[in-house]
Amino acid sequence: MIIELKDINKTYPGAVPLHVLKDINLQIERGELCSIMGASGSGKSTLLNILGILDTYDTGEYVLDGTLIRDLNENRAAELRNRLIGFVFQSFNLIGYKNALENVALPLFYRGIGRRKRNAMAMEQLERMGLADRAHHLPGELSGGQKQRVAIARALITQPSIILADEPTGALDSQTSKEVMRVFRDLNADGMTIVIVTHDPKVGEQTNRVIRISDGRIEGGEEDA
Amino acid sequence: MLDLAREILQTLSHNKLRTALTGIAVAWGIFMLIVLLGASRGLYNATQRNNGVEQSSYASVWGGWTGKAHKGYKEGRRISLKDDDLEPVEKDGGPHIARADATMSVDTARVSTQKDFISGGIYGAGPNAAVQDRVKVKYGRFINDRDMAERRKVVVLQADQARLLFGDEKDAVGKRVDCMGLSWVVVGVYENEWRRTTYAPFNTVMMLTGNKGTIDEMQVKLKDMATEADVKDVNASLRGVLSQRHDFADDDQGAVHVWNRFENYLAQGVANRVLNAVVWIIGLLTLLSGIVGVSNIMFVSVRERTHEIGIRRAIGAKPRSILVQVLAESVAITAMFGYVGVFFGIVVTEILDKTVGQTEFLYNPRVDIGVAVQVTVVLVLVGALAGFFPAKKATKVKPVEALRDE
Numbered sequence: 001m002i003i004e005l006k007d008i009n010k011t012y013p014g015a016v017p018l019h020v021l022k023d024i025n026l027q028i029e030r031g032e033l034c035s036i037m038g039a040s041g042s043g044k045s046t047l048l049n050i051l052g053i054l055d056t057y058d059t060g061e062y063v064l065d066g067t068l069i070r071d072l073n074e075n076r077a078a079e080l081r082n083r084l085i086g087f088v089f090q091s092f093n094l095i096g097y098k099n100a101l102e103n104v105a106l107p108l109f110y111r112g113i114g115r116r117k118r119n120a121m122a123m124e125q126l127e128r129m130g131l132a133d134r135a136h137h138l139p140g141e142l143s144g145g146q147k148q149r150v151a152i153a154r155a156l157i158t159q160p161s162i163i164l165a166d167e168p169t170g171a172l173d174s175q176t177s178k179e180v181m182r183v184f185r186d187l188n189a190d191g192m193t194i195v196i197v198t199h200d201p202k203v204g205e206q207t208n209r210v211i212r213i214s215d216g217r218i219e220g221g222e223e224d225a
Numbered sequence: 226m227l228d229l230a231r232e233i234l235q236t237l238s239h240n241k242l243r244t245a246l247t248g249i250a251v252a253w254g255i256f257m258l259i260v261l262l263g264a265s266r267g268l269y270n271a272t273q274r275n276n277g278v279e280q281s282s283y284a285s286v287w288g289g290w291t292g293k294a295h296k297g298y299k300e301g302r303r304i305s306l307k308d309d310d311l312e313p314v315e316k317d318g319g320p321h322i323a324r325a326d327a328t329m330s331v332d333t334a335r336v337s338t339q340k341d342f343i344s345g346g347i348y349g350a351g352p353n354a355a356v357q358d359r360v361k362v363k364y365g366r367f368i369n370d371r372d373m374a375e376r377r378k379v380v381v382l383q384a385d386q387a388r389l390l391f392g393d394e395k396d397a398v399g400k401r402v403d404c405m406g407l408s409w410v411v412v413g414v415y416e417n418e419w420r421r422t423t424y425a426p427f428n429t430v431m432m433l434t435g436n437k438g439t440i441d442e443m444q445v446k447l448k449d450m451a452t453e454a455d456v457k458d459v460n461a462s463l464r465g466v467l468s469q470r471h472d473f474a475d476d477d478q479g480a481v482h483v484w485n486r487f488e489n490y491l492a493q494g495v496a497n498r499v500l501n502a503v504v505w506i507i508g509l510l511t512l513l514s515g516i517v518g519v520s521n522i523m524f525v526s527v528r529e530r531t532h533e534i535g536i537r538r539a540i541g542a543k544p545r546s547i548l549v550q551v552l553a554e555s556v557a558i559t560a561m562f563g564y565v566g567v568f569f570g571i572v573v574t575e576i577l578d579k580t581v582g583q584t585e586f587l588y589n590p591r592v593d594i595g596v597a598v599q600v601t602v603v604l605v606l607v608g609a610l611a612g613f614f615p616a617k618k619a620t621k622v623k624p625v626e627a628l629r630d631e
Binding site for chain 2: 049052054055074075078079081082083087089093094095097098102106107109110111114115154158
């Protein structure tokens with residue numbers, strides 16, 4: 001088991017508190033390729049943020065790869081994110097003034113790995129994504145699909161336990177979306193655990209399990225795609 | 226460290242114009258600080274040169290009128306110092322008295338050659354007068370002990386006087402002038418912007434005036450002077466010795482006048498320290514505008530890069546890494562542009578040195594390595610100060626919120 005959520009609740013405080021996640025129970029096995037689907041405002045992004053240790057939960061228990069994720073200070077959270085999780089975002093989230101190689105290598109900078117070694121490792125990942133010839137291009141000089149593959153390379157470079165992807169095809173055309181999903185499937189075939197948050201049924205169809213979330217609750221019928 | 230430097234360089238070069246505009250304010254502040262420090266140093270050097278320890282270790286003593294009745298004498302008595310006061314002053318004046326000389330002016334004396342004459346009088350003094358009066362001998366020599374002992378008829382002329390009397394100051398040494406009806410040999414020509422005195426051996430002048438040992442002034446050379454207490458000791462001991470010899474109360478301030486130059490030297494030291502402090506304050510206040518500018522820009526930078534900070538945090542940057550990066554960027558901007566200011570400041574002080582830097586009021590207006598080290602420390606502190614609050618703000622950025630920020 002790589003992810004285990006027990007009775008997770010999350011409320012955003014305010015004049016009218018917003019209870020966004022209600023008694024979430026979820027287990028994800030190592031090597032799964034699953035999707036979390038739901039309408040806008042259903043709580044799927046909040047769930048992903050909690051899974052990615054980008055946000056905290058109020059009650060319940062979250063265990064990631066054997067580590068209880070609770071009351072972590074910012075330094076410990078950053079260390080776990082760097083070690084255990086690779087993120088892929090809808091808007092790629094590449095740093096505009098760094099070239100593809102530097103973007104991919106950046107997580108290793110925060111791990112204290114020297115420049116030469118991290119560049120070599122980043123180049124390996126770019127080669128794996130078929131982007132070796134674009135290594136020294138800035139994100140602005142890459143297509144959407146290429147940017148997303150750079151982002152995937154960045155997510156993979158730390159050899160994380162899990163990849164969390166937030167609408168990874170949301171900004172791509174259908175052909176490029178298929179390419180990106182093929183990359184995810186290939187990675188999953190190599191044993192990588194991948195969780196994709198999406199509202200696109202076509203993306204959901206390409207995962208092994210769809211977890212549906214509605215009004216902050218996981219719907220009873222988790223389904224195999 | 227090299228990695229961090231590369232990272233910072235990349236960030237700064239990404240925002241060249243903003244970085245440059247921010248840096249100019251810092252460069253200006255440091256430039257002003259360096260120029261002010263250089264000018265202040267020049268002023269200090271000039272005062273040291275004119276009134277250094279050597280030139281200031283003197284006391285002039287001259288007779289006055291008694292203000293108090295003493296040992297049967299009424300007040301209002303004239304006290305005239307004698308040349309035989311010199312030995313007791315040297316012997317009993319205490320540990321700070323190195324030597325006592327006397328001076329005597331003959332204001333009516335006229336110094337002449339066949340070519341021209343000067344009517345400033347003649348000034349009898351000892352060898353120490355050269356140091357005390359800041360007389361720099363240009364040709365020949367100054368009065369020496371042998372001139373004094375043998376009561377030689379020799380004079381030392383000021384350069385303008387020598388030109389007037391001989392046409393060319395270089396030719397004056399070895400030639401003769403007439404004064405007080407006698408022929409005198411010119412043994413030296415000196416330079417001094419303010420002084421126009423014709424020096425002659427005191428003993429010779431005394432002998433010729435037939436003044437029965439009465440002198441104009443006593444010039445006491447001091448030694449091992451350091452503090453205000455030393456000044457008081459010297460003044461008291463001089464008064465003590467002279468009051469014994471001339472029968473006046475030793476607390477009678479009007480009986481003899483003592484001008485201890487070391488007192489001025491100490492006051493000048495305080496003034497120099499105050500000036501230096503004022504220069505630093507003005508320089509740092511000028512620099513403050515640079516600090517505010519850098520700080521402001523770093524705040525803008527942090528705001529603009531909130532999303533980037535979110536990305537960095539998401540992929541594993543600890544708050545401390547972000548803090549270090551923002552602080553280091555701030556220090557890099559201030560250090561880089563600060564040194565531009567240092568460079569131009571040094572160029573300007575060098576120009577000052579080459580143009581007006583060898584005068585009575587400004588001498589070698591340069592900054593030394595110590596100042597460069599102080600300025601470096603200031604730059605790092607200023608950079609860290611300017612970046613501290615923006616950096617703290619950057620660490621407070623929540624990754625999940627920052628990633629939403631576009």
